[in-house]
Amino acid sequence: MIQMDESKKVLVITPHPDDAESGAGGTIAKWSSQGANIALVVCTNGNKGTSDRNIDSVKIAALRKMEQSAAGEVLGLSKVVFLDYPDQGLEDNEKFRAQLVREIRIHRPDVVLTIDPERKWIRHRDHYVTGRVSLDAVFPYARDYLAYPEMIAEGLEPHKVLDVLLWGSDDPDTFIDIDESFETKMDALYCHESQMSQSRELGSERWRNRFAEYGPKVNSILAEPFKRLRIRG
Numbered sequence: 001m002i003q004m005d006e007s008k009k010v011l012v013i014t015p016h017p018d019d020a021e022s023g024a025g026g027t028i029a030k031w032s033s034q035g036a037n038i039a040l041v042v043c044t045n046g047n048k049g050t051s052d053r054n055i056d057s058v059k060i061a062a063l064r065k066m067e068q069s070a071a072g073e074v075l076g077l078s079k080v081v082f083l084d085y086p087d088q089g090l091e092d093n094e095k096f097r098a099q100l101v102r103e104i105r106i107h108r109p110d111v112v113l114t115i116d117p118e119r120k121w122i123r124h125r126d127h128y129v130t131g132r133v134s135l136d137a138v139f140p141y142a143r144d145y146l147a148y149p150e151m152i153a154e155g156l157e158p159h160k161v162l163d164v165l166l167w168g169s170d171d172p173d174t175f176i177d178i179d180e181s182f183e184t185k186m187d188a189l190y191c192h193e194s195q196m197s198q199s200r201e202l203g204s205e206r207w208r209n210r211f212a213e214y215g216p217k218v219n220s221i222l223a224e225p226f227k228r229l230r231i232r233g
């Protein structure tokens with residue numbers, strides 16, 4: 001089990017505003033209440049996240065930034081970094097990788113939380129690219145002294161992340177009890193009002209049912225499932 005306290009740092013890397021809350025919001029709220037310092041990197045601005053033809057992409061991006069900032073406050077995050085890539089516009093390239101390495105070297109997390117890239121067949125391309133590039137950034141790019149020497153000159157020393165938890169995995173092996181933090185997860189999720197198709201009452205029931213499937217694995221009612229990767233130094 002991953003123990004959290006005031007000495008621990010976590011970096012959450014999310015493709016779109018709202019993915020972290022839906023996949024890992026209960027865990028983030030729980031760790032935050034245990035004193036961990038948790039920062040969030042939001043890779044895209046979610047500017048295609050509406051079917052309302054009266055809202056253009058600039059307006060929806062601005063709205064989603066506000067929603068994400070509000071959710072970050074509910075979760076007690078120390079910082080939210082917006083990379084502002086267009087929705088459906090992420091690529092596995094040098095620029096994006098360097099940005100994630102930079103955030104890892106700045107925040108120096110014990111644990112990185114991000115989305116599992118390896119979902120089979122149908123998956124959102126931004127989810128795939130975020131998960132894949134996050135894992136590459138963790139290992140080996142953030143760790144290696146000779147990767148990004150220009151960052152060293154700025155004082156951003158290499159950093160070894162030892163634990164990664166992937167949400168949205170087809171193959172979860174780690175379950176985190178969210179009985180105490182489920183309502184905070186819902187509070188954070190429902191900050192993303194533009195993305196919610198159901199009332200909180202109906203939505204909560206659906207989410208509760210989803211996480212009730214995993215609770216018994218850790219003797220709780222509700223748990224969030226993850227794939228855990230332990231990285232050797």
Ligand SMILES: [Zn+2]
Nearest residue numbers: 015016019124
């Ligand atoms: Zn997403």
